[in-house]
Amino acid sequence: MNLNLSKSAHDFLQGLQAKQYKQVASQILRLQANPRPQYSKHVTGYPGYFRIDCGEFRVCFFIKNDVVCVSVVGKRNDDEVYRELRRKA
Numbered sequence: 390m391n392l393n394l395s396k397s398a399h400d401f402l403q404g405l406q407a408k409q410y411k412q413v414a415s416q417i418l419r420l421q422a423n424p425r426p427q428y429s430k431h432v433t434g435y436p437g438y439f440r441i442d443c444g445e446f447r448v449c450f451f452i453k454n455d456v457v458c459v460s461v462v463g464k465r466n467d468d469e470v471y472r473e474l475r476r477k478a
Contacts, residue, residue: 395461398448398461409444428442
């Protein structure tokens, strides 16, 4: 599977500290091998979108034509993740 990051997801990752970046980026890269891991969940109200939790961060993505498209990365307890997802979906 190929991987595609949105500009906002890329920018968010670039702003993380090295330890956090490694934690989140490694989970995103694992999506290439297993695009629907056992711990992924559907995002309520957004058909086709899934989410995974990476420590204190949340990654929202969808799969289209053998491409994992990461739309949003953000803090888990921050509603901004879902506000941004609403703008993109």
